Amino acid sequence: MLIPATRLKILNDAPVNLEKDYVLYWMTTARRTRDNFALQHALNLCREYNKPLLVFEALRFDHRWASDRVASYIIDGMRSNSVNFEKAHVAYYPYIEPIKDAAKGLLAALADSAVHMVTDHFPSYFLSRMVQASASKVSARLDLVDGNGLCPLDYAPRTFQTAYSFRRFLQQNMSPFLDEFPDPQPLQHTRFTNRAQVSARIQETWPAARLSSVDTRCNDALMPNGLRYQIGRVDERGGEKAALDRWQRFLKERSDKYDTDRNHPSKTGTSRMSALLHFGHISSHRLVRDLLSSANWTIDDASRINKGSRAGWWNLSPAIEGYLDQIITWRELGYVFCHRNPTDYFKYESLPPWARETLSVHASDPREFTYDLDTLDKAATHDELWNAAQRQLTSEGYIHNYLRMLWGKKIIEWSASPQDAFAYVVELNNRYALDGRNPNSWSGICWTFGRFDRPWGPERPIFGKIRFMSSANTARKLKVKDYIAQYGQLERQDRLPGLE
Ligand SMILES: Cc1cc2nc3c(=O)[nH]c(=O)nc-3n(C[C@H](O)[C@H](O)[C@H](O)COP(=O)(O)OP(=O)(O)OC[C@H]3O[C@@H](n4cnc5c(N)ncnc54)[C@H](O)[C@@H]3O)c2cc1C
Structure with missing residues (x-):
C-alpha cells in the first residue's frame, strides 16, 4: 500500500543506485514497528528494488535536554524494536553514542551502501535541523516522511491562532485523511529472503548496542557517558x-x-x-x-x-x-x-502581539513573591499545591494537565519578568517532563502566556489580559488533598545544573 503523496518529500538529489545493498530506514521519530508511514514507505521501496531493509535507530546525547531519564526511555524502545525486527527477519542496527561525537560519520557510512534512504519528519527540537543537515552529506537519495498526525503537516495551509479555528478547518477538510491510515502491521506483509549486512568496518568503528546483554529492568550499563542531566529514571517504561x-x-x-x-x-x-x-x-x-x-x-x-x-x-x-x-x-x-514557524515557535517573541503587549504593560507590577529557577526547581515555594506538582514533575516526569496549567501560570506570577518566567517554564518542562521537547510542550508552555487563547477580563496585576488561575480555586475545584499527600514530601536526589 503506497503512502499518501502529501506525506512524502525528497530531501536531496542524490541518485538511486541499484548496485547498492539495501534500503536504509533511519528511524528518528516514529520509533516503532506498527502504524508507521516511514517504515511502510521503506518496505515499499524494498519491494520495488528487490533489496533488503536495514533499520538504523540511534541515541544521541549531545542535545540541550539530554538526560538519563530520556535516554533510558529511548533504550526501552530500542529493545522492543529489536525483538520485533528480529521476528520479521529485518536487519536492525541500534546505536548508542558512548561519548560526544562518537557517532560522527556513521550515518554517511551506512548511506554509502544504501540504494535509497527514508527518515521521519518531526517539527520541533533539533531533529528537523539534524535531518536537513544530513541530507546534503549522504550519498543516497533521502526521503522524508511525515507520520505526525491525521492531517499531513503540509496540508494545513497556515498557522491557526485558536483550537476553534483549527477544529473548523479540520471538520471541513479532514474526511480524506480518515481513509489514509498507515498499515497497522507493515512487517507482516513482507517476506525477506536475505538480510541486509552491515560492513565489518562499520561494526568495528561503531559497534551496535548489545540490547540483550543487560537486565531489561535496568538500562544503566547501556547509558552514554557525559549526559547533561542526571535526573533519575522513572518507573514508567517506554517502548x-x-x-x-x-x-x-x-x-x-x-x-x-x-x-x-x-x-x-x-x-x-x-x-x-x-x-x-x-x-x-x-x-x-x-x-x-x-x-x-x-x-x-x-x-x-x-x-x-x-x-x-x-x-x-x-x-x-x-x-x-x-x-x-x-x-x-x-x-x-x-x-x-x-x-x-520553524525558526521561532520556541521564542517568547512568537507569542501573540496582544499577549506580549499586556505582559509588557504589567511587567513592573509589584510581585508578592519572586522565585528564581533554583527555588522553583527545588519545589521550595510557599505554595504547597505548586510544590507538589513540581515534585510530581521531577520524580515522575509528568504533571496532570489541569495542574500543569496552574504550574505554568504561577511561574508567571512569581518571576521578576515575563521573559524570565518563559525561560523557567521552558527549562523545567523540557528538562524533567518525559513528554517534553515536543510540539505539545510549546503549545502548553505558550498557552500559559496566551497562545491559542484570547484576552480575558478583568485585567489583573502581572497577568494583564492573560488568563489567570489561582491555587485556591484550583484546590477547591479539584479536591487536591490526596494529591498533596502523595507528592508533598518527596525527596530529591538528582544533580541540578543551572539555567543556560
Ligand atoms: C505548561 C504546560 C506544559 C505542557 N507540556 C507538555 C509537554 O511537554 N508535552 C506534551 O505532550 N504535552 C504538554 N502539555 C499538554 C498536556 O498537559 C499534556 O499533553 C497531557 O497532560 C498529557 O497527558 P495524557 O497523555 O494523560 O493526556 P490525555 O488527556 O490522555 O490526552 C491524550 C493526548 O492528547 C494530547 N493532548 C492532551 N492535552 C493536550 C493539550 N492541552 N495540548 C496538546 N495536546 C494535548 C496529548 O498528545 C495526550 O497524550 C503541557 C501543558 C501545559 C499547560
Whole structure:
C-alpha cells in the first residue's frame, strides 16, 4: 500500500543506485514497528528494488535536554524494536553514542551502501535541523516522511491562532485523511529472503548496542557517558509493547469516563500516552482508529458539524469526542504551528502581539513573591499545591494537565519578568517532563502566556489580559488533598545544573 503523496518529500538529489545493498530506514521519530508511514514507505521501496531493509535507530546525547531519564526511555524502545525486527527477519542496527561525537560519520557510512534512504519528519527540537543537515552529506537519495498526525503537516495551509479555528478547518477538510491510515502491521506483509549486512568496518568503528546483554529492568550499563542531566529514571517504561499495553488498558478501563475523570489529578482519568507518543512508540493514528472502531464508527456517522464546535463532531459519546479533540485538534494544532514557524515557535517573541503587549504593560507590577529557577526547581515555594506538582514533575516526569496549567501560570506570577518566567517554564518542562521537547510542550508552555487563547477580563496585576488561575480555586475545584499527600514530601536526589 503506497503512502499518501502529501506525506512524502525528497530531501536531496542524490541518485538511486541499484548496485547498492539495501534500503536504509533511519528511524528518528516514529520509533516503532506498527502504524508507521516511514517504515511502510521503506518496505515499499524494498519491494520495488528487490533489496533488503536495514533499520538504523540511534541515541544521541549531545542535545540541550539530554538526560538519563530520556535516554533510558529511548533504550526501552530500542529493545522492543529489536525483538520485533528480529521476528520479521529485518536487519536492525541500534546505536548508542558512548561519548560526544562518537557517532560522527556513521550515518554517511551506512548511506554509502544504501540504494535509497527514508527518515521521519518531526517539527520541533533539533531533529528537523539534524535531518536537513544530513541530507546534503549522504550519498543516497533521502526521503522524508511525515507520520505526525491525521492531517499531513503540509496540508494545513497556515498557522491557526485558536483550537476553534483549527477544529473548523479540520471538520471541513479532514474526511480524506480518515481513509489514509498507515498499515497497522507493515512487517507482516513482507517476506525477506536475505538480510541486509552491515560492513565489518562499520561494526568495528561503531559497534551496535548489545540490547540483550543487560537486565531489561535496568538500562544503566547501556547509558552514554557525559549526559547533561542526571535526573533519575522513572518507573514508567517506554517502548512499543509498553505503549500498546498502556493504551489497551485505558481503552478498556477508562476511556468511557474520560469526560468526567480527566480533570481530577488523583484519579487516573487520562491516558498518560503523551511520552509514548512523543518518542514515537505509538502513533496517534492507532489511538484514533481504536477509539473509532471501539464505538463501531463509520464515516457515515460523522455529523455535518463544520463550524468549529467540539461537541457533536463525531456523533459519539462525550468521553470519546473529548479524547479525539485532545489527540487530534489540540495535539495537531501545535504540530502545525511548529511546522509553519520553524525558526521561532520556541521564542517568547512568537507569542501573540496582544499577549506580549499586556505582559509588557504589567511587567513592573509589584510581585508578592519572586522565585528564581533554583527555588522553583527545588519545589521550595510557599505554595504547597505548586510544590507538589513540581515534585510530581521531577520524580515522575509528568504533571496532570489541569495542574500543569496552574504550574505554568504561577511561574508567571512569581518571576521578576515575563521573559524570565518563559525561560523557567521552558527549562523545567523540557528538562524533567518525559513528554517534553515536543510540539505539545510549546503549545502548553505558550498557552500559559496566551497562545491559542484570547484576552480575558478583568485585567489583573502581572497577568494583564492573560488568563489567570489561582491555587485556591484550583484546590477547591479539584479536591487536591490526596494529591498533596502523595507528592508533598518527596525527596530529591538528582544533580541540578543551572539555567543556560
Ligand atoms: C505548561 C504546560 C506544559 C505542557 N507540556 C507538555 C509537554 O511537554 N508535552 C506534551 O505532550 N504535552 C504538554 N502539555 C499538554 C498536556 O498537559 C499534556 O499533553 C497531557 O497532560 C498529557 O497527558 P495524557 O497523555 O494523560 O493526556 P490525555 O488527556 O490522555 O490526552 C491524550 C493526548 O492528547 C494530547 N493532548 C492532551 N492535552 C493536550 C493539550 N492541552 N495540548 C496538546 N495536546 C494535548 C496529548 O498528545 C495526550 O497524550 C503541557 C501543558 C501545559 C499547560
